[in-house]
Amino acid sequence: MLKGIPKIVSPALLKVLCEMGHGDEIVIADGNFPCESMGTRVVRADGIGGEEMLRAVLSLIPLDTYAKENFILMQTVAGDAKPDIWDSYKKIADSCDDNVRVGMEERFAFYERAKKAYAVIATGEEKVYANIILKKGVVH
Numbered sequence: 001m002l003k004g005i006p007k008i009v010s011p012a013l014l015k016v017l018c019e020m021g022h023g024d025e026i027v028i029a030d031g032n033f034p035c036e037s038m039g040t041r042v043v044r045a046d047g048i049g050g051e052e053m054l055r056a057v058l059s060l061i062p063l064d065t066y067a068k069e070n071f072i073l074m075q076t077v078a079g080d081a082k083p084d085i086w087d088s089y090k091k092i093a094d095s096c097d098d099n100v101r102v103g104m105e106e107r108f109a110f111y112e113r114a115k116k117a118y119a120v121i122a123t124g125e126e127k128v129y130a131n132i133i134l135k136k137g138v139v140h
Contacts, residue, residue, distance in 0.1 A: 005060070006055070006059060008045065008052060008056050009056050009057075009060065010043065010045070013057075014060075016043055016118070016119045017060050020061070020118050021136070022064065022136060023064060023135060024136050025117040025118060026057070026117055026120070026121065026133070026134050026136065027119070027132070027133050027134075028054055028057065028121050028123060029121060029123060029125075030050055030125040030130035031122075031124050031125055031126055033122070033131050035120045036122075038111060038115050038120055041119035042119070042120050042121075043119055043120070043122065045121050045122060045123045045124070046122070046124045047124045048123050048124055048125075049123060049125050050085065050123050050125035050130040051085070051089065053125075054089055054092050054093065055096065057121070057134065058093060058097055058134070059096060061139070062097060062137040062138065062139060062140075063093075063097045063099050063100060063101070063134060063135060064135040064136060065099050065138070066137075067101065067135045067137075068101065068103070069102065069135070070099065070100070070101050070134065070135040070137070071090075071093055071102050071103065071132065071134060071135075072105055072133040073089075073102065073105070073129070073132060074105060074107055074110040074131045075104045075110070076129055077107060080128075083127060083129040083130065084127075085125075085127045085130045086129070090102065099137070110131065110133070114131075114133065117133060
């Protein structure tokens with residue numbers, strides 16, 4: 001047990017966050033995301049929602065101040081409504097980091113980017129389009 005570490009951050013996730021360097025990306029994936037086929041490193045966080053995980057991760061890492069986009073969402077497919085969770089994610093991110101720069105990736109481009117991410121966190125989030133890629137910044 002450590003002081004100041006959110007309880008939902010497992011030892012495996014804490015290790016991954018520590019290993020990541022400036023510019024590395026991490027995916028917070030919803031329950032429908034094909035985590036195991038996308039990521040070389042998958043950290044299971046079953047039963048934990050995306051909002052809770054986003055808050056925990058951003059309490060431990062900064063977003064990249066040099067990147068054009070450091071908070072990337074998966075675009076909806078034509079005809080699908082904008083997910084409510086995006087507004088919640090943005091509020092959480094803004095409360096944790098002063099440098100949130102939102103980007104959007106088309107679904108299959110998001111998948112390709114996720115394959116190159118340092119790790120994927122497989123949450124139990126049930127809402128659709130609740131996937132985020134975070135680009136890690138420099139800890140000062």
